[in-house]
Structure formats: structure tokens, C-alpha cells
Amino acid sequence: MLAKPTLQTARPNNIVQSIERVSIILDVLSEYPQGLSLGHLSGETGLNKGTAHRLLSSLVFLDYVRQDAETKKYALGFKLVELGNRLLSQIDIRTEARPFLMELAERTKETVHLVILDRFEVLYLDKVEAGVQPTGLRMVSMLGSRIPAHCSAVGKVLLAALPEENVKEMSQKRGLPLRTKNTITDLAKLLEHLKRVKKNGYALDDEENEIGVRCIGAPVHNQQGDVTAAISISVPAIRIETLVLQTAYKDWVMQTALKISRKLGYKRR
Numbered sequence: 001m002l003a004k005p006t007l008q009t010a011r012p013n014n015i016v017q018s019i020e021r022v023s024i025i026l027d028v029l030s031e032y033p034q035g036l037s038l039g040h041l042s043g044e045t046g047l048n049k050g051t052a053h054r055l056l057s058s059l060v061f062l063d064y065v066r067q068d069a070e071t072k073k074y075a076l077g078f079k080l081v082e083l084g085n086r087l088l089s090q091i092d093i094r095t096e097a098r099p100f101l102m103e104l105a106e107r108t109k110e111t112v113h114l115v116i117l118d119r120f121e122v123l124y125l126d127k128v129e130a131g132v133q134p135t136g137l138r139m140v141s142m143l144g145s146r147i148p149a150h151c152s153a154v155g156k157v158l159l160a161a162l163p164e165e166n167v168k169e170m171s172q173k174r175g176l177p178l179r180t181k182n183t184i185t186d187l188a189k190l191l192e193h194l195k196r197v198k199k200n201g202y203a204l205d206d207e208e209n210e211i212g213v214r215c216i217g218a219p220v221h222n223q224q225g226d227v228t229a230a231i232s233i234s235v236p237a238i239r240i241e242t243l244v245l246q247t248a249y250k251d252w253v254m255q256t257a258l259k260i261s262r263k264l265g266y267k268r269r
Helices: 017-029 038-045 049-061 078-090 093-108 153-160 164-174 187-200 242-263
Strands: 065-067 074-076 111-118 121-128 146-148 203-206 213-221 227-236
Touching: 017 038, 017 049, 017 065, 017 074, 038 049, 049 065, 093 111, 093 121, 093 227, 093 242, 111 153, 121 153, 153 187, 153 203, 153 213, 153 227, 164 187, 203 242, 213 242, 227 242
Parallel strands: none
Antiparallel strands: 065 074, 111 121, 111 227, 121 146, 203 213, 213 227
């Protein structure tokens, strides 16, 4: 059995055989959470039992693989969890997303935001402006600032990924304050709205947080497939109607969100 490449790189001529075999073993074990016997693992990897056993002994000693004392089956070890968590902690989503945000801002000539959900509020992590618009208007959002989640495109994208009970909890604790005449302040209407957001894969803000500003947002997924952040395009309402914003920018914001997600290790779709 040959290892499946995980990166889009050419196979090196000087690849170390033992490391490649270890990679094969770990890849196979990742498909069997209940573990594999030595014989089964040998068959799955194409390695003879002697070679597989020698490699497994080292991997067990180093905690990359564990062996059940009763069944003698092998499974992935907790050292991999430790390393994985370290890698995830080193990934700065703002750094990873920045080039894509700049590309989107340049393409649309509009303001682009990156946000996360923190305590049921939208927290601005990054903002890219393509320059002063013909109207002379600039978005007043600032890095580190917060707004309620229920009245923004990015906030609704993030809420749509939560269980309904969490949204109800938010409503009970924080309410659904009226920001403009367009803000959704009824919980039942918000829940129904969030269902459509989740189905569509994007959300709109039709001057719901700030009069004069319209936005369209899309979710950013992490390696596990969870929605971990969101991005948006914000435009002056005086220049762009909601329908135009939806038809012109929907694909761009969704494609950019997907690019960022894949950069973070997202594999689906």
C-alpha cells in the first residue's frame, strides 16, 4: 500500500522509507478508532508483520500509537493530540486570512471584515479597506470593537452555526436590542431567519446594525468543520441596493471564506 500524499508536492527522490512506512501506519490507524490487530494492520498497510511490529513498538514507546492491554489492538496515541493542539494554537487566523481579505477588498473596492463570536457578540479581528470610496464614506468599525450578533451579517452567520438552544440563551441573557428600524428583535423570526442563513451559506445585513451600511457575510470553517469565524463585505447603502449586493458579491464572499477555511485545514466541499 502506498501512502496517500497529503500535500500537493512532488515525491522526493530521497524519501526515507521508514518514515514513509510510519506515515502509512498512522494514516491507516486514523481510519479505525477502535484499533487494529497486528495481522489486520499488516494487511491494510502491505507491510509484513515483522516490519509492522518493529515500527509499532517504537511508535508505542514514543506515544504516537497505543496498544490495548487486553485486545492487543493498536490505535493512534495521545501524542498526536498534543501535537495537533500545538499546531492549532500556532495558527493565527488573522495572519492566515489577511491575504484573502486584501484580495477581496481589492476586487470589490469595498471594506472587508474578519470577525469571531465571543460571548454572543461579534468581535472584529481584522479590517481591510480598499481606499476612500467615490462617496467619500468610510466604515466606522474598529479592530477589537464589538456589536450584537443578531443584527449583522457576520453575526447571523455565526449564530446560524450554533444549536438553537444557544441562540435562545443569548436572547434571554442579552436580549435582541433594536439598533435600527430594520433590526430583527423577535426571537421566533430570528430563529427562522437563521435557518435560511444556514441553508444558503451566507447572510445579509440590510441596514440592521447601522443605517447607511449594508453587508453580506459568509462562514469560515476550521479543520474540524466547525464555524470558527466569519468574513463580510460592507458597502454604503446609498451606492448599492440589497439585491445588487446579494447578486454581485455573494459568490465572492463565499469563495473567499472557503479559501480561508481551506487554509485552516478545512477539507469538505
